[in-house]
Amino acid sequence: MIEPKIPRAEQLKNWAKEHCDTLNALKRLRDYNNATINLANPEKEEISKIATVPALINPAQPAWVKGKISINIDNKNTWYIGCSHCLKKVYAESDELFNCMHCVEKTAVGTPRCKMDVEIVDETGHIVASVFGLPAETLLLRSSKQVMELEQEGKNLPLSNINNRLQDQEFIVQLRSQSFTQQGKPTTSYTIISLHDASLYAITSKTIEHDTLPIQKKRICTEDEDNGDVTQKRIKKI
Numbered sequence: 001m002i003e004p005k006i007p008r009a010e011q012l013k014n015w016a017k018e019h020c021d022t023l024n025a026l027k028r029l030r031d032y033n034n035a036t037i038n039l040a041n042p043e044k045e046e047i048s049k050i051a052t053v054p055a056l057i058n059p060a061q062p063a064w065v066k067g068k069i070s071i072n073i074d075n076k077n078t079w080y081i082g083c084s085h086c087l088k089k090v091y092a093e094s095d096e097l098f099n100c101m102h103c104v105e106k107t108a109v110g111t112p113r114c115k116m117d118v119e120i121v122d123e124t125g126h127i128v129a130s131v132f133g134l135p136a137e138t139l140l141l142r143s144s145k146q147v148m149e150l151e152q153e154g155k156n157l158p159l160s161n162i163n164n165r166l167q168d169q170e171f172i173v174q175l176r177s178q179s180f181t182q183q184g185k186p187t188t189s190y191t192i193i194s195l196h197d198a199s200l201y202a203i204t205s206k207t208i209e210h211d212t213l214p215i216q217k218k219r220i221c222t223e224d225e226d227n228g229d230v231t232q233k234r235i236k237k238i
């Protein structure tokens with residue numbers, strides 16, 4: 001039978017036709033690239049201890065943890081150029097218009113995107129994860145473009161000073177896992193898909209309410225000189 005009539009599929013098709021303007025507008029906003037918009041905040045009971053995070057996280061049951069984060073100071077290649085539409089790594093210059101072969105967007109723009117490895121620690125253990133884009137910018141207090149420009153000027157990110165600052169903060173982090181085979185062995189890696197300053201949340205037993213203050217407004221931090229000396233760091237609370 002060719003093209004059988006399935007009432008629910010027909011209804012969905014008609015609904016999509018009727019709401020096509022709204023759906024296209026949502027697609028243009030690309031909110032699907034921002035996990036902090038898409039995903040509900042965790043309830044208190046859903047925040048796990050790091051020791052209990054499974055090797056393979058069920059995508060339908062995201063893992064939330066609360067802990068301190070430090071950036072691996074051996075991070076190399078802390079940014080890449082991604083597609084403005086699907087965020088995948090592409091061979092384009094920053095701000096260059098191109099046809100994306102991943103998502104077939106014809107007016108994609110080359111966009112710098114941070115990428116680094118971090119360690120998250122709580123009282124039960126630690127976990128290594130990768131962090132990209134906005135959550136990485138939240139940790140660095142720098143935009144991906146600034147990270148790119150710094151490297152192009154031949155300078156390094158002051159990771160020791162950034163880590164000193166991060167030790168004063170706790171984060172609520174949402175993780176997902178990927179499994180792959182490395183040298184014939186099954187391996188798992190974790191990625192941070194959203195990250196929030198724990199002090200900006202009022203955690204209740206029912207929900208975690210988002211404080212509207214962005215992290216950048218809470219602190220002004222200058223970390224230009226990466227001397228790794230705690231006494232030299234200049235953090236001003238406002």
Ligand SMILES: [Zn+2]
Pocket residue numbers: 083084085086087088100101102103104105108
């Ligand atoms: Zn793309």
